[in-house]
Amino acid sequence: MHNAAPFTLGTLLATAVASIIALFFARDATQTWDVLKLSVQGVGALIFARYGVVWALETFKSQKRWERDAATYSNVLAALREMNRTNDLLWQEAIGARQYSEDYLEEVRIRWRTAKKRFEDAAAASIFLPDEISSIILQLEADFANAPRHNTYQGYLDHDAGLLSNAIKDLEQRKTLL
Numbered sequence: 548m549h550n551a552a553p554f555t556l557g558t559l560l561a562t563a564v565a566s567i568i569a570l571f572f573a574r575d576a577t578q579t580w581d582v583l584k585l586s587v588q589g590v591g592a593l594i595f596a597r598y599g600v601v602w603a604l605e606t607f608k609s610q611k612r613w614e615r616d617a618a619t620y621s622n623v624l625a626a627l628r629e630m631n632r633t634n635d636l637l638w639q640e641a642i643g644a645r646q647y648s649e650d651y652l653e654e655v656r657i658r659w660r661t662a663k664k665r666f667e668d669a670a671a672a673s674i675f676l677p678d679e680i681s682s683i684i685l686q687l688e689a690d691f692a693n694a695p696r697h698n699t700y701q702g703y704l705d706h707d708a709g710l711l712s713n714a715i716k717d718l719e720q721r722k723t724l725l
Contacts, residue, residue, distance in 0.1 A: 619672045626666035631711045633659040638704045677724040687714045
């Protein structure tokens with residue numbers, strides 16, 4: 548469906564111009580001056596209204612974009628911090644510093660998988676973030692996907708811990724880019 552506003556505004560403007568031309572031919576100076584003042588005021592009001600609407604829409608879009616970017620950034624950081632916490636718990640169990648029950652360890656592994664899934668979902672939306680931030684997130688996602696093979700479970704945990712701590716530190720340093 549087409550917008551009727553340009554047609555309506557064009558008709559009103561054409562009518563105003565035709566009225567002004569007709570008044571000039573009638574040579575009624577008082578009436579001509581009044582119509583000119585009203586026409587200029589009407590056109591001015593339309594111009595200011597147009598700029599006001601454009602400004603309001605741009606401001607609204609800008610605020611929505613910032614909110615979306617901030618939500619994506621916070622979702623990524625929350626997921627990474629949860630992955631880091633669960634990785635620490637698994638590390639403590641692996642080196643024998645703590646003796647957790649098997650049920651608790653399974654819960655921790657589920658938390659890790661859930662946080663990793665949340666990170667991957669948020670990483671997909673990170674392409675809309677500033678390049679410096681999105682490159683860190685996308686690189687981390689690639690590093691997880693292409694993790695080298697390790698001889699021990701502790702090697703996997705060490706690798707993941709290093710990736711997570713570096714990414715969290717780098718992201719927190721660049722939070723002002725949002």
